[in-house]
Amino acid sequence: xxxxxxxxxxxxxxxxxxxxxxxxxxxxxxxxxxxxxxxxxxxxxxxxxxxxxxxxxxxxxxxxxxxxxxxxxxxxxxxxxxxxxxxxxxxxxxxxxxxxxxxxxxxxxxxxxxxxxxxxxxxxxxxxxxxxxxxxxxxxxxxxxxxxxxxxxxxxxxxxxxxxxxxxxxxxxxxxxxxxxxxxxxxxxxxxxxxxxxxxxxxxxxxxxxxxxxxxxxxxxxxxxxxxxxxxxxxxxxxxxxxxxxxxxxxxxxxxxxxxxxxxxxxxxxxxxxxxxxxxxxxxxxxxxxx
Amino acid sequence: xxxxxxxxxxxxxxxxxxxxxxxxxxxxxxxxxxxxxxxxxxxxxxxxxxxxxxxxxxxxxxxxxxxxxxxxxxxxxxxxxxxxxxxxxxxxxxxxxxxxxxxxxxxxxxxxxxxxxxxxxxxxxxxxxxxxxxxxxxxxxxxxxxxxxxxxxxxxxx
Numbered sequence: 278x279x280x281x282x283x284x285x286x287x288x289x290x291x292x293x294x295x296x297x298x299x300x301x302x303x304x305x306x307x308x309x310x311x312x313x314x315x316x317x318x319x320x321x322x323x324x325x326x327x328x329x330x331x332x333x334x335x336x337x338x339x340x341x342x343x344x345x346x347x348x349x350x351x352x353x354x355x356x357x358x359x360x361x362x363x364x365x366x367x368x369x370x371x372x373x374x375x376x377x378x379x380x381x382x383x384x385x386x387x388x389x390x391x392x393x394x395x396x397x398x399x400x401x402x403x404x405x406x407x408x409x410x411x412x413x414x415x416x417x418x419x420x421x422x423x424x425x426x427x428x429x430x431x432x433x434x435x436x437x438x439x440x441x442x443x444x445x446x447x448x449x450x451x452x453x454x455x456x457x458x459x460x461x462x463x464x465x466x467x468x469x470x471x472x473x474x475x476x477x478x479x480x481x482x483x484x485x486x487x488x489x490x491x492x493x494x495x496x497x498x499x500x501x502x503x504x505x506x507x508x509x510x511x512x513x514x515x516x517x518x519x520x521x522x523x524x525x526x527x528x529x530x531x532x533x534x535x536x537x538x539x540x541x542x543x544x545x546x547x548x549x550x551x552x553x554x555x556x557x558x559x560x561x562x563x564x565x566x567x568x
Numbered sequence: 569x570x571x572x573x574x575x576x577x578x579x580x581x582x583x584x585x586x587x588x589x590x591x592x593x594x595x596x597x598x599x600x601x602x603x604x605x606x607x608x609x610x611x612x613x614x615x616x617x618x619x620x621x622x623x624x625x626x627x628x629x630x631x632x633x634x635x636x637x638x639x640x641x642x643x644x645x646x647x648x649x650x651x652x653x654x655x656x657x658x659x660x661x662x663x664x665x666x667x668x669x670x671x672x673x674x675x676x677x678x679x680x681x682x683x684x685x686x687x688x689x690x691x692x693x694x695x696x697x698x699x700x701x702x703x704x705x706x707x708x709x710x711x712x713x714x715x716x717x718x719x720x721x722x723x724x725x726x
Contacts, residue, residue: 278607279590279594279598280591280593280594280607280610280629281589282589282590282591283589284569284588284589285588285589286569286588287571287588287632287634289634289635289637310632310635313630313631313632313635314612314627314630317591317612317629317630317631317632318611318612318630320589321610321611322611331588331632333632333634333635335635336635359624382612382700383612383615383699383700383701384625384678384681384696384697384699384700385612385615385618385625385626385627385678385700386612386627386630386700388624388625388626389626389627389630389631
């Protein structure tokens with residue numbers, strides 16, 4: 278039986294410039310096809326499909342790269358998740374992105390899905406949003422007439438509306454981590470592969486001797502968008518990691534600071550309870566990786 | 569609402585007129601009779617529609633047919649071009665890496681892609697590569713054994 282998809286017009290720009298021209302022409306009623314792993318599902322299950330034009334940028338290889346630029350790493354938005362898993366530059370300077378990749382979907386999905394698609398689709402459990410949040414990433418967005426840079430946090434707070442009609446996310450730039458920084462990423466799901474997570478969390482920790490100089494914690498899949506747990510971070514800063522009781526007391530406040538949703542994979546109460554457990558594990562793992 | 573596309577299918581130049589809103593999976597099965605490509609979940613979870621596009625295994629249910637214009641596609645039908653079974657086909661048979669058979673083409677295509685990249689994979693590497701293919705009959709022990717045997721067979725053939 279043939280799968281019925283909605284009817285649409287199809288455009289396949291040959292380069293970035295042409296892509297931006299087409300977006301300008303067909304806006305606002307279009308969808309961008311990057312890896313297709315979310316878009317095709319939306320079309321099949323008709324969960325969200327207002328568009329009558331598809332702009333297929335899946336073969337825009339000029340946006341598929343990982344570049345080492347002095348103090349930053351630049352990642353093209355059409356970089357496949359599998360590319361991130363295998364990139365030597367990523368493994369060396371931003372290992373958390375490779376760690377996320379190795380827990381992302383399946384081999385087939387990683388060969389299709391792009392980092393830009395994961396970011397712009399802005400699912401509440403999008404793994405790469407957590408990484409952007411703790412890594413102080415910046416997003417470079419292009420349109421035919423202008424170019425803008427935006428920090429990851431305000432970008433993510435806008436959800437799916439962050440990229441405006443006519444715009445395209447072109448590049449993600451991330452500062453390289455210094456050697457005294459540890460990062461970790463944890464995902465809690467019913468099974469290990471290809472499922473909707475109960476929650477995911479990422480943690481970055483920077484120590485000076487044994488004092489917490491900087492800490493960034495992001496929590497996802499729990500509320501409608503992933504976010505930083507800034508009140509917790511502020512209370513942790515300045516504490517000694519040797520004073521485990523004090524650190525734990527702060528982490529124990531997490532369940533009272535979030536407003537989890539109930540869903541098919543977990544209830545709100547369970548997500549609330551697990552938020553403490555998994556942030557604590559992520560924190561410990563980041564700590565182990567600090568030296 | 570349709571387009572004439574040209575691509576390489578199992579080594580042969582192929583043209584096909586496809587509606588924009590047709591998946592690669594449906595084009596392969598219905599327009600080109602590549603019926604080894606199975607429709608299981610049709611949502612990227614089961615891997616039974618796995619084909620190889622430009623040397624990478626992908627889910628053909630999550631790609632539009634028009635996207636493969638100019639690309640290179642390999643399905644199970646392309647593995648035994650000289651009418652001789654591919655070592656993977658042979659070892660899946662010998663080691664009973666299948667029961668009902670519907671997941672088998674997908675497993676073989678993913679295993680083929682793995683062995684192209686990594687001719688001597690460990691059990692752990694095989695498990696990781698095959699995590700996107702589901703089998704509901706056999707369990708996975710015989711499947712993994714089949715891939716190990718195929719790997720040995722292919723490494724002794726010169």
